[in-house]
Amino acid sequence: MLKDRFERQIDILRISITQECNLKCPYCHREGESDPKDTMSVDEITKITRASADLGIKKVKITGGEPLMRKEVTDIIRAISSIENIEEISMTTNGTMLKEQACELKKAGLARLNIGCDSLSSSILPKTVDRLKSSIIAAKNAGFDSIKLNMVVLNGVNDNSIKDMTEFSNEQGTTLQLIELIRTKDNSEFFQKYFYSLEDIEKELASKAESIETRPMHNRKRYNLDGATIELVRPHRSEFCANCRTLRITSDGKIRPCLMRNDNLLDILKNIRQGADNGELSRVILEGIQRREPYVKER
Numbered sequence: 001m002l003k004d005r006f007e008r009q010i011d012i013l014r015i016s017i018t019q020e021c022n023l024k025c026p027y028c029h030r031e032g033e034s035d036p037k038d039t040m041s042v043d044e045i046t047k048i049t050r051a052s053a054d055l056g057i058k059k060v061k062i063t064g065g066e067p068l069m070r071k072e073v074t075d076i077i078r079a080i081s082s083i084e085n086i087e088e089i090s091m092t093t094n095g096t097m098l099k100e101q102a103c104e105l106k107k108a109g110l111a112r113l114n115i116g117c118d119s120l121s122s123s124i125l126p127k128t129v130d131r132l133k134s135s136i137i138a139a140k141n142a143g144f145d146s147i148k149l150n151m152v153v154l155n156g157v158n159d160n161s162i163k164d165m166t167e168f169s170n171e172q173g174t175t176l177q178l179i180e181l182i183r184t185k186d187n188s189e190f191f192q193k194y195f196y197s198l199e200d201i202e203k204e205l206a207s208k209a210e211s212i213e214t215r216p217m218h219n220r221k222r223y224n225l226d227g228a229t230i231e232l233v234r235p236h237r238s239e240f241c242a243n244c245r246t247l248r249i250t251s252d253g254k255i256r257p258c259l260m261r262n263d264n265l266l267d268i269l270k271n272i273r274q275g276a277d278n279g280e281l282s283r284v285i286l287e288g289i290q291r292r293e294p295y296v297k298e299r
């Protein structure tokens with residue numbers, strides 16, 4: 001079992017495969033990347049994943065930018081799904097190009113989808129049900145049976161859409177994932193204006209839920225009630241960091257031990273381009289894991 005210095009098990013590799021995106025969501029943290037200078041090839045992504053899988057990584061999450069903007073996205077998934085020990089590949093997408101690609105992605109080995117969907121309709125937030133409903137249906141028809149709708153809740157913008165989004169998600173048989181806005185180094189004004197705490201929602205769900213599950217990842221709670229499934233992501237709590245199981249790879253080939261930090265990245269792409277073999281890459285990945293530490297600590 002792969003563990004960091006804080007006894008946290010690491011079994012998920014979150015890989016950004018492009019920084020390009022066709023939307024401009026006002027809250028987006030871009031997976032912490034601001035000015036990537038390079039892009040990993042399919043072969044380089046595969047090498048990093050293979051070395052990680054040899055160490056104990058079992059799940060891969062593909063992200064971006066918008067991963068479906070990368071023309072080799074299916075090749076990437078096919079290559080990763082052929083790696084021994086990788087048990088599950090999932091993707092987080094804005095869904096705008098999913099309708100055309102859903103079947104191919106499923107065939108290539110993609111198992112789960114997170115589709116960004118922030119409200120029924122909005123003039124400010126581009127990821128809306130109006131725009132994405134046909135993609136969500138196409139994904140279900142392609143055989144994806146685990147689909148989550150990622151809703152970043154913003155104060156005064158879409159906090160009053162939670163009920164409508166719950167109903168929509170329930171109708172579709174998807175899980176609604178309510179996400180608190182993450183505070184980054186660059187968004188302090190935006191954060192002050194738009195952060196919406198899910199504290200009260202969580203209390204209400206806890207009192208009404210027919211059952212509650214706790215997922216190992218971030219100790220996230222999943223509430224089941226009236227046929228709906230709602231999961232909460234509350235990143236500013238110490239239990240979130242204490243249960244973080246993810247190692248991140250940036251689109252330009254850097255190991256990123258924590259979304260919130262820019263000062264401890266490790267350039268693994270440089271090693272690959274200098275001819276490092278699988279064993280050497282595993283050692284670089286272990287060094288990246290050594291650099292992990294909880295961002296929000298117990299007080």
Ligand code: SAM
Pocket residue numbers: 021027028029030031063064065066067092093094114115116150151152179180181182183
């Ligand atoms: N373009 C894809 C998408 O829209 O899902 C993948 C990249 S996006 C960075 C991945 C997910 O991060 C989004 O679905 C959204 O839920 C989440 N996200 C982005 N910025 C965030 C922020 N500031 N706070 C909380 N969640 C955020």
